Amino acid sequence: MIELNDVSFWYHGQADPVLTGVGATIGEGELVLVAGRTGAGKSTLLGTVNGLVPHFTGGHLEGLVAVGGADTASHPPREFAHLVGVVGQDPLAGFVTDTVEEELAYGMEQLGLPPSVMRRRVEETLDLLGIADLRRRALRTLSGGQQQRVAIGSVLTMHPPVLVLDEPTSALDPTAAEDVLATLARLVHDLGTTVLLAEHRMERVVSFATGCCTCRATEPSSTARRPPCSGTCRSGRRSSRWACSPGGSRCPCPSGKPAGAPGRGARRCPAFRTFLPARPGRRCSPAATSWSGTARPSPSAASTWTCTKGRCSR
The missing domain is CATH 3.40.50.300 (P-loop containing nucleotide triphosphate hydrolases)
Incomplete structure (x- = not known):
């Protein structure tokens, strides 16, 4: 049940x-x-x-x-x-x-x-x-x-x-x-x-x-797993290469070396791409110019996620 x-x-x-x-x-x-x-x-x-x-x-x-x-x-x-x-x-x-x-x-x-x-x-x-x-x-x-x-x-x-x-x-x-x-x-x-x-x-x-x-209460930890970064990224042709987080907080890049910061709440992460969901129930498309949702590390990883009501989910 x-x-x-x-x-x-x-x-x-x-x-x-x-x-x-x-x-x-x-x-x-x-x-x-x-x-x-x-x-x-x-x-x-x-x-x-x-x-x-x-x-x-x-x-x-x-x-x-x-x-x-x-x-x-x-x-x-x-x-x-x-x-x-x-x-x-x-x-x-x-x-x-x-x-x-x-x-x-x-x-x-x-x-x-x-x-x-x-x-x-x-x-x-x-x-x-x-x-x-x-x-x-x-x-x-x-x-x-x-x-x-x-x-x-x-x-x-x-x-x-x-x-x-x-x-x-x-x-x-x-x-x-x-x-x-x-x-x-x-x-x-x-x-x-x-x-x-x-x-x-x-x-x-x-x-x-x-x-x-x-x-059991979780002890605060600086190494605790954090939720995926999400938000809306718009930066012209490079918008698909930015990872954002809600509320203006910045997401750390996997390499630890952000390539820049075009605006509040975003950093350029070369190892990250964002994906534009099509209609609900369809697979997420890697061809993104702007997207509101969760950054995923690669097109191959994103292919296992589907879009439901505008959100990607397994």
């Missing part, structure tokens, strides 16, 4: 990657715990599953993240709304309506489900999470634990095959946390739902988990 293959990610303006070489395959009906210290990249890893990273956050993503066979890098997050349900760390920030009942129904409205189905699922979820007495309460008047339950319920009503939860029990007392985790476990065993969740209090989750993934 979820495939991660050699995934690395950099935020803009950061030399060191947040994720490096992450690989995992998570099948249907698994509950996988993502563990690690604060800042180790747990939330970033979860964000790649529905495409919010990098489509919303920006940054540079390498490798493959696929859900149900669909690559999250080449599809916008909206195309995963029916596949992946996401519950973030701050429930209140994700609410879009005013009352509990409206919030539980909102996601189903966007999916165009019939009203009879929506009513039945809302009632089932209210009973499942023990919040039936809150149905008409204003969301801002709820306690942190109650808001967390509503946030989880708003995702459960859509019946997505994949659930991604970022510290779902952080605002719950031990009893309420165990109830929520038991509910997730029932979804895994009864419906075959795939659950990926990050949690600091591992003792709460470990008895329900079928697997565990540990994130």
